[in-house]
Amino acid sequence: MPSTIQEPARSIPVSAEYDVLVVGGGPSGITAALAAGEDGLRVGLIESRSFVGGNMTIGLPVLGFLGQKGNQIIDGLPEKFIRRLRTERDGASEHRPCPLHMGITLVEPEAVKTVALEMLTEAGVDVLFYTFFAGPVMDGDRIAGIITESKSGRSAVLAKVVIDCTGDADVAYRAGVPCGKGDEHGGMQPPTLMFCLGGVDTDRLRMTIANAPKEARTYLTDFIPAEYFGQNHQFIVVGLRELMAKAKEERGLSIPNERTIIITGLKKGEVWINMTRVAGTDGTDARSLTNGEIEGRAQIDDIVTYLVNYVAGFENAYFTKTAPFLGIRETRRIVGRYVMTQEDVLSCAHFDDAIAVASYPIDIHRPGDEGCTLIWCGDCYDIPYRSLVPQKVSNLLVAGRSISATHEAMGAIRVMATCMAMGEAAGRAAKISVRGNRAPADIDVGELRRQQLEHGVYLRNRDGSRAGLQDLAPAA
Numbered sequence: 001m002p003s004t005i006q007e008p009a010r011s012i013p014v015s016a017e018y019d020v021l022v023v024g025g026g027p028s029g030i031t032a033a034l035a036a037g038e039d040g041l042r043v044g045l046i047e048s049r050s051f052v053g054g055n056m057t058i059g060l061p062v063l064g065f066l067g068q069k070g071n072q073i074i075d076g077l078p079e080k081f082i083r084r085l086r087t088e089r090d091g092a093s094e095h096r097p098c099p100l101h102m103g104i105t106l107v108e109p110e111a112v113k114t115v116a117l118e119m120l121t122e123a124g125v126d127v128l129f130y131t132f133f134a135g136p137v138m139d140g141d142r143i144a145g146i147i148t149e150s151k152s153g154r155s156a157v158l159a160k161v162v163i164d165c166t167g168d169a170d171v172a173y174r175a176g177v178p179c180g181k182g183d184e185h186g187g188m189q190p191p192t193l194m195f196c197l198g199g200v201d202t203d204r205l206r207m208t209i210a211n212a213p214k215e216a217r218t219y220l221t222d223f224i225p226a227e228y229f230g231q232n233h234q235f236i237v238v239g240l241r242e243l244m245a246k247a248k249e250e251r252g253l254s255i256p257n258e259r260t261i262i263i264t265g266l267k268k269g270e271v272w273i274n275m276t277r278v279a280g281t282d283g284t285d286a287r288s289l290t291n292g293e294i295e296g297r298a299q300i301d302d303i304v305t306y307l308v309n310y311v312a313g314f315e316n317a318y319f320t321k322t323a324p325f326l327g328i329r330e331t332r333r334i335v336g337r338y339v340m341t342q343e344d345v346l347s348c349a350h351f352d353d354a355i356a357v358a359s360y361p362i363d364i365h366r367p368g369d370e371g372c373t374l375i376w377c378g379d380c381y382d383i384p385y386r387s388l389v390p391q392k393v394s395n396l397l398v399a400g401r402s403i404s405a406t407h408e409a410m411g412a413i414r415v416m417a418t419c420m421a422m423g424e425a426a427g428r429a430a431k432i433s434v435r436g437n438r439a440p441a442d443i444d445v446g447e448l449r450r451q452q453l454e455h456g457v458y459l460r461n462r463d464g465s466r467a468g469l470q471d472l473a474p475a476a
């Protein structure tokens with residue numbers, strides 16, 4: 001077999017031209033497109049799957065709305081979206097405090113797909129499904145558009161500003177933006193194929209944890225006191241380490257995880273299981289992703305055997321479905337105008353160009369073993385606009401888990417409420433860039449912050465209080 005072949009050059013049609021093009025319709029892409037289109041610009045959104053929502057459709061709760069001090073620190077478009085899910089479709093819970101995760105907001109995957117799509121189409125965003133970003137169209141240091149690949153063949157989509165919300169920095173990477181991947185050895189957090197069980201007595205589960213004798217370690221949970229489960233009917237269980245070790249030993253089960261992770265669904269008796277773990281998978285490599293799907297699926301039977309035979313409340317549980325795709329925690333991160341670090345997260349850093357506030361702890365499913373690193377900073381930290389602005393390409397922005405951050409800081413900013421907040425900022429920055437005919441790196445960040453506040457985004461003052469328009473520095 002030859003190692004390469006020559007692909008002939010060819011002309012391809014230009015299928016669309018926008019002011020702002022968003023690539024990827026996950027949590028960050030949805031809010032990026034909504035914000036970019038809020039006052040009439042032509043906005044396109046390209047999504048490789050047949051629905052929007054990204055990882056918000058794989059059975060995960062949205063984390064990050066509540067900060068470590070218990071107050072709500074994400075507002076604006078993400079809050080509007082969750083409120084609409086809750087009020088129109090019963091598709092979201094309240095933001096519930098959790099000692100480990102700070103705040104959990106349960107969402108129903110099908111409602112996420114429907115409501116997000118409704119909001120995008122109502123806002124006039126031109127959504128195109130089944131279409132893959134295949135390469136950039138470069139004009140010097142500008143990205144003039146992208147090449148797409150789909151059932152219709154290859155075509156070009158042009159735009160004044162492109163926002164990369166692929167999670168993998170696909171656009172930025174191919175456009176020549178320097179990118180990092182994983183930890184110092186290139187190790188990435190392992191992916192998980194989420195799956196769902198029905199017929200679970202979640203009250204029996206939580207009361208068993210709540211009432212377990214203190215000295216019995218089998219129902220011990222990580223960081224969450226037993227009493228919490230007595231008081232909350234929607235929750236995440238993380239732990240039960242000794243119970244699972246016992247099951248593995250007695251039944252010879254192969255479960256590459258130290259912790260049991262159970263997330264209650266919004267429907268009665270439904271839970272989502274976050275326990276498969278496919279170390280060594282590279283989410284930017286199709287062969288590796290395929291192997292990950294195969295391996296993740298193969299792990300499910302043993303996990304179900306453990307849950308049904310050992311965990312209280314699962315006696316009559318049955319498998320219902322897997323998530324639509326393998327959940328990828330980590331791949332590429334761009335190198336931008338500023339690289340967020342662990343020190344920024346742990347020192348609760350303030351930035352003059354803050355466009356969002358986050359509080360989720362550093363939470364790294366370690367690439368090298370079956371454990372997890374969790375570090376809390378005690379309060380909030382800012383996300384600086386410069387971390388959304390890549391080096392090298394002048395009219396590109398990046399939002400979501402692949403912004404400019406180290407492996408450790410990415411472990412904190414990756415949760416979905418934070419990704420939605422970054423998307424909103426990137427969309428609004430793109431709008432300001434187009435309206436002012438200035439590169440995203442050169443826009444007036446004070447104006448961006450003013451517009452963020454006008455749209456209800458949560459920003460904070462140096463003393464930690466919520467910032468209002470009166471707190472902004474006067475325009476120079």
Ligand SMILES: Cc1cc2nc3c(=O)[nH]c(=O)nc-3n(C[C@H](O)[C@H](O)[C@H](O)COP(=O)(O)OP(=O)(O)OC[C@H]3O[C@@H](n4cnc5c(N)ncnc54)[C@H](O)[C@@H]3O)c2cc1C
Nearest residue numbers: 024026027028048054055063133167192327328400401416
């Ligand atoms: C197993 C697992 C558990 C997690 N647990 C939680 C949790 O409990 N709570 C929480 O808040 N967060 C959790 N996270 C983190 C969170 O889900 C992600 O970090 C977050 O969804 C990232 O958002 P995003 O918008 O950057 O990317 P994504 O959600 O990955 O969305 C990217 C979108 O872009 C599309 N796309 C990608 N490439 C292309 C392309 N080339 N062309 C066209 N479209 C493309 C994808 O189809 C997708 O729709 C978890 C992640 C995983 C994997």
